[in-house]
Amino acid sequence: MLCWGNASYGQLGLGGIDEEIVVVPRKCEYFNGKRVSDVGCGRRHTAFLLDDGTVYTCGCNDLGQLGHEKSRKKPEQVVALDAQIIVALSCGESHTLALNDKGQIFSWGLGSDGQLGLNNFEECIRVPRNIKSLSDVQIAQVACGYWHSIALARGGQIFSWGQNRYSQLGLGITGQSISTPQMVQSLQAIPFSQISAGGAHSFALTFSGAVFGWGCNKFGQLGVNDTNDRCFPTLLKSLRSQRVIYVSCGEDHTAVLTKEGGVFTFGAGGYGQLGHNSTNHEINPRKVFELMGNVVTQxxxxxxxxxxxxxxxxxxxxxxxxxxxxxxxxxxxxxxxxAPVKGPWATSSTAEEYDSEQSCFVRRIYAGGDQSFAHYCTTNVSMLIRGS
Incomplete structure (x- = not known):
């Protein structure tokens, strides 16, 4: 595992290092010899899922978001999940969701907006709890916004809960937070392949590549040619001709990946996060020109x-x-x-030119808060994993 970015709370999992920031990818020695299958990045905390279904967390723990008692600068196992085989996880501003192999969700951390789905607005839950109201539904994916949560059921239904100030729950209403999962009725009977959540906006992607967005749209992060919030899921018509295969959300911006390896971005651009060589906001999906000609896979x-x-x-x-x-x-x-990330990246075609101990075959990349991760192996097991 390589990591870089803000280390001030221990969210990179590097232990008690002197630096507050890590400006070039560094190996997270803790995971040497362990196989990581998923990473969730919160604002100031990180959760790691190993292949054996165990969960480790590190970083800020002021609101219980680590699932154990103290803040940790090195990853520590969430022992309350010992009896579970976890298969996916996601982190919000200060809360965490974990999904087990039976399709059940466990939540912990900040709950004051109902984002834990536990039918209460408790400020802080430090031990993972099962969301019992979803016990009759098998969940396939979870995604955390800053203060809201969404889940995709194996049957294709989407559920949402938590803060709804910007209509990010997609329920047709605005304002009041909701502490128990609600089905997004307007998306029933549509087969979805992926969900994603940003600061206060949400997305769902169909198997055919249609993209639906809802919630906060102050900067155009829904990509629907205006800056009005949407309380119902809205189809991004401008992407209909593209075969979108993955959607990722930042705080106020969105990026989508197409089957051909093209990247489109929209929303807030004040820091250059859209990649268009400007700091303008974009209210429509715009192709990242400097990545054209390259087949981006993640x-x-x-x-x-x-x-x-x-x-x-x-x-x-x-x-x-x-x-x-x-x-x-x-x-x-x-x-x-x-701009190129300074790392020892390698591909199958150039593997023989590298010392296998030095070259990294990237399996998956992750980002969230102000931290970034690349999960890699040092030998090219087979083909590089394409897409997310």
């Missing part, structure tokens, strides 16, 4: 930065806010267009 949005991975060129690019080292460019400057 994207990840942090709070105000974006990562894109192009295995054929052995490179990872980053753009946006850089003040905490989250771009991995050896500097703390913001970047308005894609």
């Amino acid at each position: 994207i990840a949005c942090g709070r105000q930065h974006t990562l894109a991975f192009t295995p054929a060129c052995e490179k990872m690019d980053s753009f946006g806010l850089g003040g905490n080292g989250q771009l991995g460019t050896r500097s703390t400057c913001n970047r308005k267009s894609p």
